[in-house]
Structures are given as C-alpha cells and as structure tokens.
Amino acid sequence: MHDGVYQPRDDGMNLVLGQEFITKEAAKVHIQTASRQNCFEFDIIKSDTKRFVLKCRGAKEGCQWFVQVAKLKNSDLWTVRSYIKQHTCSVVTDIEAGDEDGTENDATGNEGTGGVLTSPGDIEMHENVTERDEHVFDTEVRPGVVYQSRDDGAKDGCKWFVRVAKLENTDLWTVRSYINQHTCSVVTTRTLPDRRKGTKQIVASVLAQDYPGTFDTPVPKVLIDLVHRRVGVHVSYTSAWRGKRETANETNIGTRTRVVVDEAQKFKYLFFALGASIEGFSAMRKVLIVDGTHLKNVYGGVLLVATAQDPDHHHYPIAFGVADGENDESWIWFMEQLKSVISDVSGLVFLSDRNKSLIKSVRLVFPEAAHGYCIWHLSQNVKSHVHNNKDTCAFKFRECAHAYTEAEFKYLYHAFRRKYPSAVVYLDKSVEEKKWARCYFRGDRYNVDTANSVESFNGVIKEARKYTLLPMFDVIIAKMSEWFNTHRKEAAEIPYTLKLVPILETEMSKRCVAAGFLTVDELHSFHLEYSVHGTDGKVYTVDMARNTCSCEQFDKDKYPCVHGVAAATFMTAAAGRELHLSEFCSKYYLVEQWALAYHRTVYLVLHMSDWVIPEDVRAKKIFPPDFETKKGKPQQTRFPSVGESRGRGKRGRGGARGRGEARGRGRARGGGITSYFECGSGSGSGTT
Known part of the structure; x- marks a missing residue:
C-alpha cells in the first residue's frame, strides 16, 4: 500500500458509453467478474427495474469510479449511460500482503482464498496441521469461524x-478472507502455555x-x-472415545x-432411496433413466x-423398487x-424403453416432465423389420436420431426412408x-440418449439379483x-x-485444437455475436x-461446440x-458441482446383530409372496423389451428347443420362507 495519494488505475472492464447488454443480470455479471479480476469492490447505490448505479467502495477516500446502466426505452436491452473508469483508491484484495497475482503461499504452504473444506471439524484439523509445521504460531477462534493471531501477537501488530x-x-465451507503474513515472534507463540x-x-x-464408510x-x-x-494435537482418551462414537453413530x-x-x-412392494443420492441429485443434470430388471431368486419379481x-459418465443410482412385475399398478x-x-420440477427428463x-x-405422476425413448433399444426394434444389413440399418437410424438440427435430420431421414422403407x-x-x-425433443437431456446406464448397472448387480432382498x-x-x-477422491x-x-476437459482440449483452424468474423461486439467458417464449408452463427x-450442438449439449470454442x-x-x-x-459440468454430488458418505449396513x-x-409380521416352484435351471439371459426380436436358438445338437428344455427354463427350487428374510452382513453378502 501507499501512504500518500494512490495512482489512478484503469478498472479493466473495457466498458464504453452506449454498450448494450441483453439483461440487467448480464451487465452485473460483467462488472462483478471485472471487480474480482482487477481487485476492487463496489456498492450498489440504486437498483430498480429501469436502472442501477454503482460506486466504488473507496468513494469516501475520494475515488471517482462510477457506472450507471439503464434500460433502453421500448426494449429489453440495457445500456451504459455514465461511466468513470479510473480508480484512485487502494487496491482491495483478500490477501493484503501477497505477490502480484495474489497467490503467494504463506509459511505453511497454503494458498489464497477459495479453498473448500467440508466441515468445521476439517477447518480445525487443517488449522492444527499448519501449527505443527516448522513455522508454528497460535490462533484464537472468534465467532463466525474466524481465525486470527492470539491477543499477544495481535497486540504486537500481527495482522495474520x-x-x-x-x-x-x-x-x-470456503476461505473468504486471508492475510498470510506474520509479524509476531515465532518463539513467543510457540511457547504459549494454553495451546489448543x-x-x-x-x-x-x-x-x-x-x-x-467403515464402522x-x-x-x-x-x-x-x-x-x-x-494433525499434531493431543487428544484425551475421552475425546478419542467420543469422536469414535460420533463416527459410529453416523x-x-x-x-x-x-x-x-x-x-x-x-x-x-418395496421402495428404497439413499439420502446421499437424494441430496446429491440436486447437483446432477435433471435426467432420470428408469428401467426394470428381473430378479433371479425363488420368488421372482422385478x-x-x-x-x-x-x-x-458414471452411474448415479437414485432409487430402487421391488414389485411383482412391470405392470401399471407397480410402475x-x-x-x-x-x-x-x-x-416434478421444471426441466425434469425421463429416459426409458417403451414399456x-x-x-x-x-x-400420470410426472405430467410436467419430458419423456424420451432409449435410442439403442429403438434401433434394435427397427432392425428387426428389415431382412438384410440389420446392423447397418440400426446404425443409420441412430445417426438420424443424433442429428442436432431439423435440416440435418430431414436429410438423413429421407435417405433412411428410401433405403429402409419397411423400418x-x-x-x-x-x-x-x-x-x-434429438432435434424435436422438448427438454434438456444433454448428451444422454440411451438407457445404457441402467443396463450397465443391472450388469454390475447380475449376481446379486440371485440373492434374497436384504443381501x-x-x-x-x-x-x-x-x-x-x-469419485469423491477423483x-x-x-x-x-x-x-x-x-x-x-479432454473433449474441450480436442475442440480447442480443431477450433484453431477455423476463421471467425465479429458480427456484433456488444451482443457477442460471431460468424464462424466451418471445415464443412458452412458458416455458423x-x-x-x-x-x-x-x-x-452448443444449445443442446450445454457446452461449447467447436464453433463456440473458436468464437470464445x-x-x-x-x-x-x-x-x-x-x-x-x-x-x-463444473468440478465443484461434481464434487457436491458425492460429498456425503454412504455407510455400509451393520451386521444384523447390531441392529x-x-x-x-x-411386532409387524410380513409373509413372503406366493411363488411357484419350477424345475430346472433359472433363466440367465435378459427378457427382451417391447418390440425387440426374440431371436432364434442355434440348431443342431444341444440347440434344439424340445419339450424337455422348455420345462427347464423355470426358476430355481425354493428354499423356504425363512430364506426370503435371511439377512446378510454389510460385508459378507457377496460382491459384484
């Protein structure tokens, strides 16, 4: 900092009088981004439906920085009416004594603001880790989770x-303010008698x-x-026991x-949804994939x-149900x-087969939600209606389904219609x-267009589907x-x-390389509109x-296409x-949002002796459902969905489907009522 008059400096926003913004929020975001990047703060003096006025927080020191943005008459656009871009106040930063880019590490190697911790306990642990390093100092906790030097150091002028x-x-929890320099005595703080x-x-x-997740x-x-x-701190036996008990009670x-x-x-019926998944879904794309798979135990069901x-692209199961079959009542x-x-929130999308x-x-239950069909299942149905080149037919159909624009879809579908009229x-x-x-679907399903996520999950629990319910x-x-x-650790x-x-991140890296070969023309600098010449000879806006x-593609996938990367x-x-x-x-698609989905711990099931x-x-008595004992080995292959071809068995020795084999496709012989309610421990009931 300077002791005298501060040198005038530009705010770095590059605003000009008359510059237009699509919305009021767009103008605010632009200014807020510049304030963070160029280390200044401002106060909103006035804000209503027609205008908003901003002044520098250092106005009391004589800083003249000022912005007035107003709504254009008979328009939804907002424009810059008044603008003084020079600051004469001090630079406001969260790290008062850092290097130029604000990322200088302190004596303990910690970086600046913005680090995220998961709980106040982690904050205490992190703080104690720093204390036990070579550069030892003592801290005092103030209300609102604030750490500062002990009074002995603060009285000597320490600003940490x-x-x-x-x-x-x-x-x-996040670090909001941080001054990382100590000016107090290391010896004094190291020898304080009341260490935490x-x-x-x-x-x-x-x-x-x-x-x-371990008990x-x-x-x-x-x-x-x-x-x-x-963490370098001493805990008493009682504190250790209480901490262990607190974890066990989770x-x-x-x-x-x-x-x-x-x-x-x-x-x-049975319904089951983990609290961690329910809470984490708020950080997920609002696309739900639903399906049913048959259970292979003696009682059957789905x-x-x-x-x-x-x-x-990882599995994120939300809820499970057990029913007697895939019928109207159970679904x-x-x-x-x-x-x-x-x-039934706005923007919710379901994806499934055509059951x-x-x-x-x-x-009936989610009338506001959009519902799409799995492209893979539908392609298998389509290819069963042609006699030759079945796999090619399925591929061409999926190519039509993936088209982003209506013009592209009509072109591809017209060619598909001529070649496969029966399909x-x-x-x-x-x-x-x-x-x-994709081009006609209402709703945001991003790049999810198949039910493969559920099908893959069913494969993961293939062996477990042979167990009784609780195991x-x-x-x-x-x-x-x-x-x-x-995924939390990732x-x-x-x-x-x-x-x-x-x-x-990998996909964007590839698109950055491809975007380097495209030519970009600016159409409207205020509206951020650009014309991009694609490698296919077309011009994209x-x-x-x-x-x-x-x-x-930018609109539907919700991340930049190669033309968007070139324009950016x-x-x-x-x-x-x-x-x-x-x-x-x-x-x-942000890492911080991804981390939020997995921040909860999923705890294993205790052994039944600890329940x-x-x-x-x-006191409630629940009896098992009725079941039919059948001879032979239970069916191992999946049941085809609606419209899928059942296929034909191999002919020849071992492939004939005689009466004896037909009798052998039933479920396994039952093991009694008690087996249905037999409970396995959380760790000994099988693996996938």
Whole structure:
C-alpha cells in the first residue's frame, strides 16, 4: 500500500458509453467478474427495474469510479449511460500482503482464498496441521469461524487473519478472507502455555478421511497416536472415545424406505432411496433413466431402478423398487414414491424403453416432465423389420436420431426412408419422432440418449439379483459406497486450475485444437455475436451471450461446440484475457458441482446383530409372496423389451428347443420362507 495519494488505475472492464447488454443480470455479471479480476469492490447505490448505479467502495477516500446502466426505452436491452473508469483508491484484495497475482503461499504452504473444506471439524484439523509445521504460531477462534493471531501477537501488530464461511445452500465451507503474513515472534507463540487441544470433532474428521464408510475403527488408544501424527494435537482418551462414537453413530441420514403388504400381510412392494443420492441429485443434470430388471431368486419379481448419470459418465443410482412385475399398478406406485423424494420440477427428463406401463406412469405422476425413448433399444426394434444389413440399418437410424438440427435430420431421414422403407413404416406407426429425434425433443437431456446406464448397472448387480432382498441391497449399498468414495477422491485430486470434469476437459482440449483452424468474423461486439467458417464449408452463427450456435450442438449439449470454442477464443483474445471455457458450460459440468454430488458418505449396513429395531416394527409380521416352484435351471439371459426380436436358438445338437428344455427354463427350487428374510452382513453378502 501507499501512504500518500494512490495512482489512478484503469478498472479493466473495457466498458464504453452506449454498450448494450441483453439483461440487467448480464451487465452485473460483467462488472462483478471485472471487480474480482482487477481487485476492487463496489456498492450498489440504486437498483430498480429501469436502472442501477454503482460506486466504488473507496468513494469516501475520494475515488471517482462510477457506472450507471439503464434500460433502453421500448426494449429489453440495457445500456451504459455514465461511466468513470479510473480508480484512485487502494487496491482491495483478500490477501493484503501477497505477490502480484495474489497467490503467494504463506509459511505453511497454503494458498489464497477459495479453498473448500467440508466441515468445521476439517477447518480445525487443517488449522492444527499448519501449527505443527516448522513455522508454528497460535490462533484464537472468534465467532463466525474466524481465525486470527492470539491477543499477544495481535497486540504486537500481527495482522495474520483467516475468515472461513459456509457456502450458501451447501454443507461446504470456503476461505473468504486471508492475510498470510506474520509479524509476531515465532518463539513467543510457540511457547504459549494454553495451546489448543484436540476435540471429538477433530477425531471424527480424521476417522472420516481414513476410514470412510467403515464402522470398524481403531480403539481410542490407537486414535490418540493417529490424531497426533495426522494433525499434531493431543487428544484425551475421552475425546478419542467420543469422536469414535460420533463416527459410529453416523447413518445414511435422509434415506427413504417403504414396504407395502396386501390384505393377507404378504409382501407386495418395496421402495428404497439413499439420502446421499437424494441430496446429491440436486447437483446432477435433471435426467432420470428408469428401467426394470428381473430378479433371479425363488420368488421372482422385478427390480425397478431410477438412476442418473454424472457429468463424467458414471452411474448415479437414485432409487430402487421391488414389485411383482412391470405392470401399471407397480410402475405407478414406484413413480409416486420417486416423486416423494424428487419433485416434478421444471426441466425434469425421463429416459426409458417403451414399456407401456412405464410410459403411462410417467405421464400420470410426472405430467410436467419430458419423456424420451432409449435410442439403442429403438434401433434394435427397427432392425428387426428389415431382412438384410440389420446392423447397418440400426446404425443409420441412430445417426438420424443424433442429428442436432431439423435440416440435418430431414436429410438423413429421407435417405433412411428410401433405403429402409419397411423400418420407416414401423416407426411411423409405433412411435412419434419427438420421442427419439434429438432435434424435436422438448427438454434438456444433454448428451444422454440411451438407457445404457441402467443396463450397465443391472450388469454390475447380475449376481446379486440371485440373492434374497436384504443381501441384494447389502451389495447395492456397498457398491454405491465404493463409487461415492472413488469419485469423491477423483474430484478432490483435480488441480484447482481445471474447472471442468475430466471427460469434458479432454473433449474441450480436442475442440480447442480443431477450433484453431477455423476463421471467425465479429458480427456484433456488444451482443457477442460471431460468424464462424466451418471445415464443412458452412458458416455458423455463434451467440456467446446466449451460449447458442446455429449448429445447435452448443444449445443442446450445454457446452461449447467447436464453433463456440473458436468464437470464445477470438473474443477473449480481443479482450486481452485468458480463455476459460468453463464460463460457457452448464454448471453441471463444473468440478465443484461434481464434487457436491458425492460429498456425503454412504455407510455400509451393520451386521444384523447390531441392529436396533423399534418394537412397533418388530411386532409387524410380513409373509413372503406366493411363488411357484419350477424345475430346472433359472433363466440367465435378459427378457427382451417391447418390440425387440426374440431371436432364434442355434440348431443342431444341444440347440434344439424340445419339450424337455422348455420345462427347464423355470426358476430355481425354493428354499423356504425363512430364506426370503435371511439377512446378510454389510460385508459378507457377496460382491459384484
């Protein structure tokens, strides 16, 4: 800082009088982004439906920086009316004594603001880790999760200061203010007699990191040494025991379950959704893939599954149901239970095969949701209506379905109609184009157009589907716990400089290379409209303010197409700043959003000997459903969906389908009523 008059400096916004913005929010975002990048703060003096006025927060010091943006008459556009771009105040930063780019590390190696911690316990643990390093100092906790030097150091003029606050609408905590330089005596702070001791929260945080989702944790004596090695603080035996107990008491909070029986108290339906998945779905793309798969135990029935797909193309199961079959009643009941955990929000999309009961249930229970059909299943139905080149027919159909623009779709579908007229007749009679053609689909389904996510999950639990219900759900929960832990660590290990999920980061890198060969012309600098000459000889119009392109790939996938990347590169180069493609991607593709989906721990099921069952639940008697004992080996292959060809068995020895073989396709012989309710432990009930 200067002691006298501050030198005038430009705010770096590059605003000009008369510059137009599409909305008021667009103007605010532009100014807020510049304020963060150029280290100044402002106050909103006036804001209404016609104008908003901003002044520098250093106006009391005489700073003249000023912006007035007003709405144009008879228009929805906003324009800059008055603008003074010079600052004469001090530079406002969160790191008062850092280097020029604000990223200088302190003595403990920690970087500046913006780091995310998962809980106040992690904050304490992180703070104690820094204290035990070579540069030791002592801190005092003030209300609002503020850390600053002890009074002895602060009285001597030490300005070291950290402020950590909870992010709005999340359980994460972030560093808001940080002064990383000490001017106090290291010797004085090292020898203070009232050094902080470990608490049960610190013990619980250490256990959560070293033993995620595990109930078999070390004894308190071992925990004392473990915490001291990890965070450098001493914990008493009582604190270690309480921290261990607090971890053991953790359960899958928010989990929703329901069991329905018939008049004879026989099992009918079951619904189950983990609290971690329910909460994490808020950070996911609003696309649900639903399907049913047959259970292979003696009682039969079907497992109904609703799953999402995270932006890095991983399974994200939301809810499960068990019913007697895929009929109207069972699907409607399952959808009603699903609606109790995921409301019929605007923008919700369902994707499934063409099971009539499933389609009916979505229409009745989620009337506001868009419903599309799996392209892969439909392509298998289509190819069964041609006699030659079946696989080529299926491929050409999927090519039509993937078309982004109506013109491209009509061109491809016209060629498909000429080559495969019988397949087109089947499509015209059985399914609407808006249910499978991407260009006609209403709703945002991003790049998800098949039900392969559910089919793949069914393959993961293929062996578990032979178990009785509770052991099967033990396996499902164990697999989900493994996935949550794996992807949580993957998200945490991504460098801070990378903003997008790995699969999209790779795709954007490829598109950046391809975009370098495209020519870009500026059409309207204020509206951020550009003309891009594609390698196919066509000219595409890109609107970077609305994140759209005339190829419509930008619009539907919600991240820049190659033309959008070229326009973004041109725009940022003209503005003299770095290219950040994450600014033009949907929030669901950001690493921080991806991490939020997995921030909860999925705990394994305790052994049945450790269950505490309420008396009213224990008093209920539920009998197994009726079942038919059949001879022979149970069917192992999947049941074809509606419209799929059943195929023909191999002829010759061992391939004939005689009467004896037909009798051998039933389910396995039953093992009695008790086997249906036999409970496996969380770890010993099988693996996938």
